[in-house]
Amino acid sequence: MDKQDIVIEFDHVTKTYKLFKNDKKRLLYTFCKKIKYKEKKAVNDVCFKIRRGEAVALFGKNGAGKSTVLKMITGVCFPTEGNITVNGRVSALLELTSGFDPEFTGRENIYLKGQLLGISDSEIRELEEEIIEFAGISDYIDQPVRTYSSGMKARLGFSINVNIRPEILIVDEALSVGDEEFKNKCIKKVKEIINKEDVTLLFVTHATEVAKQFCSRGIFMKDGKLIYDGEIEKAIEEYSKTLKK
Numbered sequence: 001m002d003k004q005d006i007v008i009e010f011d012h013v014t015k016t017y018k019l020f021k022n023d024k025k026r027l028l029y030t031f032c033k034k035i036k037y038k039e040k041k042a043v044n045d046v047c048f049k050i051r052r053g054e055a056v057a058l059f060g061k062n063g064a065g066k067s068t069v070l071k072m073i074t075g076v077c078f079p080t081e082g083n084i085t086v087n088g089r090v091s092a093l094l095e096l097t098s099g100f101d102p103e104f105t106g107r108e109n110i111y112l113k114g115q116l117l118g119i120s121d122s123e124i125r126e127l128e129e130e131i132i133e134f135a136g137i138s139d140y141i142d143q144p145v146r147t148y149s150s151g152m153k154a155r156l157g158f159s160i161n162v163n164i165r166p167e168i169l170i171v172d173e174a175l176s177v178g179d180e181e182f183k184n185k186c187i188k189k190v191k192e193i194i195n196k197e198d199v200t201l202l203f204v205t206h207a208t209e210v211a212k213q214f215c216s217r218g219i220f221m222k223d224g225k226l227i228y229d230g231e232i233e234k235a236i237e238e239y240s241k242t243l244k245k
Contacts, residue, residue: 006085007068007085007168007200008050008073008183015043015068042068044165044224045082055194055201057211057232060221066204068169069221073202088167088200091117104136106156109145113160134189135159136182147206151226155182162189169193172204190214 019038020026031033060066071077072084074092099116100109110131114124119234132141134207135150146154162169171190187210187243194201194214205211212216213231218235220228228238 005050005051005072006049007087008048008202009083009085010046010048010069011083011085013043013066013079013084014041015048015072015077016041016080039244041224043072045224046221048219048226048229049200050200052198055203055215057215057218058204058221059208059211059218059235060205061242062200063150063223064221065224066221067172068224070172070202073168073170074080088166089118090168091161091164091166092170092172093147100145100153100157101146106135106141106148107132109156110160110180113157114164117164119164127165131156131159131163134163134185135175143211144190155166158186162186162193166193167198168200170202170204174224187213208239211236 017040018026019027019040021037025035025037029037042081046065046069051053057150058066058069068077070092072079073086074090075086099113101112104112107128110128111121111124111243114121120163135141135152137152137155140148140152145156148156169190190201191214198224201214203211203214209220217230218228218239219226220233220235220238224240228235
């Protein structure tokens with residue numbers, strides 16, 4: 001595998017969380033390291049490489065470590081051990097409405113969110129109308145976001161993230177946004193993005209049939225460990241076994 005082709009690499013990555021009896025104990029630990037706690041390895045010695053242009057599904061039951069993997073890729077948290085390499089602009093469809101200011105209009109929030117994602121105002125101006133049109137909330141785009149329904153906010157958040165021309169697109173169950181018509185629109189848009197050369201997809205889902213629409217490779221995690229990494233059908237088979245228990 002050409003090293004220049006690798007956009008995401010986990011090299012023996014472990015993420016350990018300290019679990020305290022209550023919030024008071026957690027606060028006291030800041031001042032006194034003798035406070036007792038339990039350790040939980042949310043991710044345990046995980047290794048994988050994802051090449052540019054690959055579409056990879058990440059499977060696992062709740063608590064398998066999927067969300068922690070995503071948080072480390074997007075820089076929300078960092079590994080306790082091991083190294084992570086990420087090469088390219090990441091667009092993560094996770095918390096779709098995070099970063100919005102409720103007092104700003106939808107249009108102003110497009111620029112705010114763009115800045116948080118490291119995009120210049122000039123580039124956002126080029127994408128602005130495309131984002132508004134895709135979200136389908138043009139009548140409300142100049143109204144404060146606090147007046148939006150949760151669905152409208154999610155539509156705008158999704159539209160911003162898929163229209164900023166990402167190099168790495170991370171999707172975590174975000175394709176369930178809105179009504180059936182908008183859901184199909186989202187699926188079509190994601191397909192368009194990953195069919196473009198060099199765009200890499202990491203798709204985290206419990207919907208195995210949807211995953212097969214996008215991905216040829218699957219990674220299955222259980223209890224923080226990587227159990228299987230390979231052909232999508234086999235990954236789904238391994239994941240499905242855990243659902244029957």
